[in-house]
Amino acid sequence: MAVQYATVTWEQLHRDARALAAALMPRMPFKGIVAVTRGGLIPAAIAARELGCRLIETISVVTYDEEEMGQPQIIKAPEAAGDGEGFLIIDDLVDSGVTARFVRECLPKAYFACLYAKPAGKPLTDLFITEVPQDTWVLFPWDTAPLFVPPLVSNKKECAE
Numbered sequence: 584m585a586v587q588y589a590t591v592t593w594e595q596l597h598r599d600a601r602a603l604a605a606a607l608m609p610r611m612p613f614k615g616i617v618a619v620t621r622g623g624l625i626p627a628a629i630a631a632r633e634l635g636c637r638l639i640e641t642i643s644v645v646t647y648d649e650e651e652m653g654q655p656q657i658i659k660a661p662e663a664a665g666d667g668e669g670f671l672i673i674d675d676l677v678d679s680g681v682t683a684r685f686v687r688e689c690l691p692k693a694y695f696a697c698l699y700a701k702p703a704g705k706p707l708t709d710l711f712i713t714e715v716p717q718d719t720w721v722l723f724p725w726d727t728a729p730l731f732v733p734p735l736v737s738n739k740k741e742c743a744e
């Protein structure tokens with residue numbers, strides 16, 4: 584089946600990260616946020632601003648090796664977060680759920696929130712904002728750039744009399 588794409592603009596991402604923060608308000612206070620780098624960094628920064636949270640830790644996990652999925656490997660541990668108690672983990676999305684499962688094993692007492700969730704990863708989250716079909720690749724604003732698209736009719740044929 585052909586891969587579908589869902590393009591997320593900066594405005595949409597900002598709206599969704601604010602919606603995530605609003606949904607997290609009843610869970611306040613958090614001791615800090617653990618951003619899952621790199622995709623979780625910008626959503627975490629937006630949520631931290633909304634929630635007045637200044638302690639930001641990071642966890643860096645690598646799972647994709649070129650196009651192939653490999654074993655998750657931790658590159659940077661979230662030392663300030665201990666076992667995760669009182670901490671909020673933020674990532675941009677869950678797809679297979681491999682990253683989320685691994686991060687949760689590292690921080691078993693933390694709360695896991697993300698913006699977008701595909702069906703396979705959804706059960707690994709405590710909170711997400713929007714569900715995305717499994718066969719859809721989310722294009723984040725940092726992955727994309729505006730591009731010239733040629734018109735349907737070529738210059739030579741245009742306005743032919």
Ligand SMILES: O=P(O)(O)OC[C@H]1O[C@H](OP(=O)(O)OP(=O)(O)O)[C@H](O)[C@@H]1O
Nearest residue numbers: 620621622676677678679680681682704
């Ligand atoms: O549920 P999964 O199948 O594990 O996929 C989700 C993860 O994949 C992406 O990160 P990626 O590993 O591509 O790295 P990045 O955040 O540095 O871009 C995304 O930011 C999630 O962290």
Ligand SMILES: Nc1nc2[nH]cnc2c(=O)[nH]1
Nearest residue numbers: 678719720721722723726
């Ligand atoms: N940008 C992006 N990264 C991913 N990593 C795993 N799934 C996705 C996706 O849908 N979009």
Ligand SMILES: [Mg+2]
Nearest residue numbers: 620621622623
């Ligand atoms: Mg990531």
